[in-house]
Amino acid sequence: MNIEKLGGEPPLRIAVIIASTRTGRFGETVARWFVNRAEGDDGLKLDLIDLCDIQLPDNLEHTADVAAFTARIDAADAFVVVTPEYNHGYPAALKRAIDAVRAEWQAKPVGFVSYGGLAGGLRAVEQLRQVFAELHAVGIRETVSFHLAHDQFDGDGRLADPRTADTAAATLLRHLTWWGRSLRAARTALPYPA
Numbered sequence: 001m002n003i004e005k006l007g008g009e010p011p012l013r014i015a016v017i018i019a020s021t022r023t024g025r026f027g028e029t030v031a032r033w034f035v036n037r038a039e040g041d042d043g044l045k046l047d048l049i050d051l052c053d054i055q056l057p058d059n060l061e062h063t064a065d066v067a068a069f070t071a072r073i074d075a076a077d078a079f080v081v082v083t084p085e086y087n088h089g090y091p092a093a094l095k096r097a098i099d100a101v102r103a104e105w106q107a108k109p110v111g112f113v114s115y116g117g118l119a120g121g122l123r124a125v126e127q128l129r130q131v132f133a134e135l136h137a138v139g140i141r142e143t144v145s146f147h148l149a150h151d152q153f154d155g156d157g158r159l160a161d162p163r164t165a166d167t168a169a170a171t172l173l174r175h176l177t178w179w180g181r182s183l184r185a186a187r188t189a190l191p192y193p194a
Contacts, residue, residue, distance in 0.1 A: 011045040012180045014038070015076035018050045019083040019094035026149055029157045030115050031082040034144070037169045043177065047072055051093045056100050066100050074104040078111070078180035079137075080172075083124050085116035090124035098131060105132065107192040109179035111140040111172045120147035136192070138183065140175050144168040 016035055020027040031048065039046055049072060055065045073079075083090050098105070110132045114121025122145055129139040144165060146152055152159055159165055186192075 009181065011043055012177055012184070013045045013047065013075060013077045014080060014176070014180070015047045015049050015072060015078075016080045016082060017094070017097070018048070018052070019081055019091050019097075021052045021091065021093040025084070026115060027082055027084060029153055030113060030146060030149065032157055033153070033159065033165075034080065034082060034113050034169060037166065038173055041173075044173075047076060051091075051097055054097070056093075056096050058096070060096070060100050069097065070101045070104055073101050076108065077184045078109045078176050079105075080111045080113060080176065081128060082113045082115075083121055083128065085114065085119060085121040085124040088119075088123045090128055094128075095131075098135070102135065103194065106136040106194075107138070107183050107187050109138045109140050109176050109183060111142070111176045113144040113146075113169075113172075115146040115149035118147060120145035120149070138179055140172060140179060142168070142172045142175050144172055 016031060018027045018031045028050070035046055035048060038044055049069075054069050055063070056069065057063060057066070060066065081094070083094060112125045112128060114125050116124070122143070125143055125145075132139050145168075146165070154160065
């Protein structure tokens with residue numbers, strides 16, 4: 001997969017967010033797979049944000065961790081959220097992270113890579129689309145979803161049959177990149193109205 005840079009344009013900065021913070025989580029495996037698909041492209045610059053590494057207080061008071069997280073979200077041109085589905089929803093840690101910032105999400109595209117049981121995390125994604133729309137972010141229609149994810153990856157994090165997932169990831173990245181570049185240019189030309 002190669003997403004070309006346009007006319008000397010700087011790389012598109014994509015923050016890949018690992019949403020699960022549970023012990024024994026599978027999110028690292030899925031995120032590593034996605035990052036491996038995207039990082040070979042010189043048109044993209046990835047920032048892997050693992051919510052396990054960030055201490056966001058429940059009351060979201062302004063702490064050094066909140067400030068550092070906010071700066072990383074602000075620096076991103078686009079996002080990919082790697083999320084499981086817990087009880088037909090997305091993780092509480094992700095909601096806290098989303099709510100920790102506001103304007104930094106605005107006028108930027110968000111793509112989703114989900115995993116879970118039979119639904120593959122898609123119910124969590126549908127809820128997240130509503131949350132990000134409220135924040136004036138642009139949800140990308142194309143999604144990568146792993147149904148019964150534990151059965152699809154081997155112990156080294158490789159997919160038994162990567163063809164479908166690789167195609168879905170390429171499509172997601174192509175659309176995310178188009179929206180990311182377009183919205184970055186628009187924000188540069190005219191600040192997003194608050």
